[in-house]
Amino acid sequence: xxxxxxxxxxxxxxxxxxxxxxxxxxxxxxxxxxxxxxxxxxxxxxxxxxxxxxxxxxxxxxxxxxxxxxxxxxxxxxxxxxxxxxxxxxxxxxxxxxxxxxxxxxxxxxxxxxxxxxxxxxxxxxxxx
Numbered sequence: 001x002x003x004x005x006x007x008x009x010x011x012x013x014x015x016x017x018x019x020x021x022x023x024x025x026x027x028x029x030x031x032x033x034x035x036x037x038x039x040x041x042x043x044x045x046x047x048x049x050x051x052x053x054x055x056x057x058x059x060x061x062x063x064x065x066x067x068x069x070x071x072x073x074x075x076x077x078x079x080x081x082x083x084x085x086x087x088x089x090x091x092x093x094x095x096x097x098x099x100x101x102x103x104x105x106x107x108x109x110x111x112x113x114x115x116x117x118x119x120x121x122x123x124x125x126x127x128x129x
Contacts, residue, residue, distance in 0.1 A: 014040070029085065031094040035076070038105035043069040045109050048118045058123060076101055 018040055025033045047065035050056040056064065080101065084094050 029081070029094075031081070031085075031091055031098065034095065034098040035102040035105060038102040039069050039073060042072060042105055042109060045113055045118060048120050049113065051120060052118075072105070 018036055021036050021039075022033065025031070025036070043065040045065075046068045047061045050061035050064045051058065054061075080097055081094060084097060
């Protein structure tokens with residue numbers, strides 16, 4: 001029962017962080033970023049891969065997932081979003097670009113990790129996500 005309550009709180013905290021990310025990006029750029037969920041997925045899948053395949057510790061794997069996600073976000077901003085906003089191509093085109101980025105990130109992770117669901121190993125033998 002305790003694990004159910006804790007996992008419910010954790011999932012709701014992740015949803016709150018995603019919502020805060022949507023709000024921050026929209027308020028600063030005026031563009032609704034539909035790739036936000038794909039960035040969360042990229043971070044989680046990277047973390048799971050680093051723990052299971054590369055045998056990193058949890059804190060290092062979380063840091064590795066964070067670094068990869070920040071690098072991907074920065075690359076997409078510099079190569080795609082900033083030039084579109086500077087040239088004033090329109091908010092509609094920028095929103096479509098975020099949809100394309102979302103699908104591209106999802107397909108890239110699908111090719112990298114495969115179609116099977118990934119889970120994190122147990123932090124402790126009695127507690128598992």
